Amino acid sequence: MVFDLKACARSNILALQPYRCARDDYKDDGNTTLLDANENAHGPSLSKVDDLASKGSESQLFRFDSLNRYPDPHQIELKQLLCHLRQSPSSPNPLTPANLFVGVGSDEAIDALIRCFCVPGVDRILICPPTYGMYTVASQINDVEVVKIPLDIEGDIPTFDIRPGVILEKLRNDSKIKLVYICSPGNPTGKLIPPSQIRQLLEFQWNGVVVLDEAYIDFAGEGKSLAHWVNDHPNLVVMQTLSKAFGMAGIRLGFAFAPTNIIRLLNNLKAPYNISSITSALAIQAVSKPGLEVMAVHRNLILEQRTRIVQELVRLQRIGKLRGGFDANFLLVEILNGPKDSGGVPDNISARRVYKELAETKGIVVRYRGDELGCEGCLRITVGTEDETTKLIKKLDEVFKEI
Numbered sequence: 001m002v003f004d005l006k007a008c009a010r011s012n013i014l015a016l017q018p019y020r021c022a023r024d025d026y027k028d029d030g031n032t033t034l035l036d037a038n039e040n041a042h043g044p045s046l047s048k049v050d051d052l053a054s055k056g057s058e059s060q061l062f063r064f065d066s067l068n069r070y071p072d073p074h075q076i077e078l079k080q081l082l083c084h085l086r087q088s089p090s091s092p093n094p095l096t097p098a099n100l101f102v103g104v105g106s107d108e109a110i111d112a113l114i115r116c117f118c119v120p121g122v123d124r125i126l127i128c129p130p131t132y133g134m135y136t137v138a139s140q141i142n143d144v145e146v147v148k149i150p151l152d153i154e155g156d157i158p159t160f161d162i163r164p165g166v167i168l169e170k171l172r173n174d175s176k177i178k179l180v181y182i183c184s185p186g187n188p189t190g191k192l193i194p195p196s197q198i199r200q201l202l203e204f205q206w207n208g209v210v211v212l213d214e215a216y217i218d219f220a221g222e223g224k225s226l227a228h229w230v231n232d233h234p235n236l237v238v239m240q241t242l243s244k245a246f247g248m249a250g251i252r253l254g255f256a257f258a259p260t261n262i263i264r265l266l267n268n269l270k271a272p273y274n275i276s277s278i279t280s281a282l283a284i285q286a287v288s289k290p291g292l293e294v295m296a297v298h299r300n301l302i303l304e305q306r307t308r309i310v311q312e313l314v315r316l317q318r319i320g321k322l323r324g325g326f327d328a329n330f331l332l333v334e335i336l337n338g339p340k341d342s343g344g345v346p347d348n349i350s351a352r353r354v355y356k357e358l359a360e361t362k363g364i365v366v367r368y369r370g371d372e373l374g375c376e377g378c379l380r381i382t383v384g385t386e387d388e389t390t391k392l393i394k395k396l397d398e399v400f401k402e403i
């Protein structure tokens with residue numbers, strides 16, 4: 001069976017008449033009198049709006065005096081910049097704004113895809129644990145069952161690769177699976193999935209969609225994103241976010257690249273003004289040339305500290321192996337129940353204890369991941385600044401002496 005959007009998406013979504021507003025037809029060019037959307041022409045209720053120096057200055061990041069107006073429902077300028085960011089010079093089918101959905105974090109895209117493709121109580125999604133928790137949360141909210149095909153967790157140091165053969169076998173036997181969520185680089189694994197494995201999934205003929213979550217892709221090295229593949233594969237969606245390498249988690253901006261017919265459905269079902277004007281103005285700054293330069297500097301600092309943590313942590317006697325990959329801004333670290341020279345092994349009781357001590361007595365919060373598949377005795381540690389790394393190593397050493 002080949003992918004057929006009309007037979008795969010929910011029939012009520014295919015038939016959906018999207019909310020339309022006059023701004024779909026007419027843009028605010030600064031000279032137009034806008035009496036279409038029941039806005040307040042007097043401006044925003046901000047007493048300090050002048051202090052914010054908002055009135056018409058070209059150098060302003062954002063005009064606060066325009067907050068009385070609804071934001072652009074289409075976000076074309078932002079989408080164009082995002083296409084430019086992920087365009088591949090070798091790709092014969094360039095990305096265009098029609099390949100993009102923008103949402104309130106990529107969490108909105110995760111949920112929108114489920115609502116688009118999965119009939120509640122009938123259809124299913126497939127995930128590969130250990131993986132990001134929101135795929136399951138969004139499924140549960142939508143009354144959609146989750147099928148689990150774990151990553152490869154065999155061996156002393158798991159590869160945390162996907163197992164395309166097992167996934168495809170499952171898809172062959174379960175026609176109710178509509179979406180396969182693959183996280184690359186994985187959370188909590190920090191492991192980039194080889195493109196050849198993703199290609200294996202895309203070459204399989206089935207009536208469902210492969211969703212590749214690339215939230216951490218900018219930590220994996222130049223040119224690793226597969227976003228430019230979406231115009232070559234009718235059933236590929238690639239999600240990304242400004243929350244990680246771009247350091248903009250607070251504005252809530254995520255996006256999904258996909259073939260234009262899938263994007264049309266996602267845009268039809270979203271709330272018309274889901275992206276606030278402030279968010280889009282800041283997002284545009286972040287993905288314009290000066291913002292990209294700042295991102296590259298910060299990312300390189302994080303990568304330096306990642307290397308440093310790898311080198312310094314393994315010297316500690318109660319730290320075991322670094323599991324998973326080095327493709328994200330965090331590391332998955334084994335905590336041992338005794339010194340490694342005396343045969344200490346990864347252990348959840350020790351990991352929980354270190355997690356608690358770090359937070360309660362040392363002022364450092366990391367993430368306990370020991371209960372996740374293939375993560376026995378593991379903490380997930382985000383890579384911070386140089387000072388934060390210095391503090392982390394020192395405090396971890398102290399905790400190990402105290403417990």
Ligand SMILES: Cc1ncc(COP(=O)(O)O)c(C=O)c1O
Nearest residue numbers: 105106107132187215241243254
């Ligand atoms: C793998 C993965 N995908 C998506 C997200 C959500 O990102 P956003 O902040 O864009 O909603 C996260 C956040 O931690 C994540 O780890």
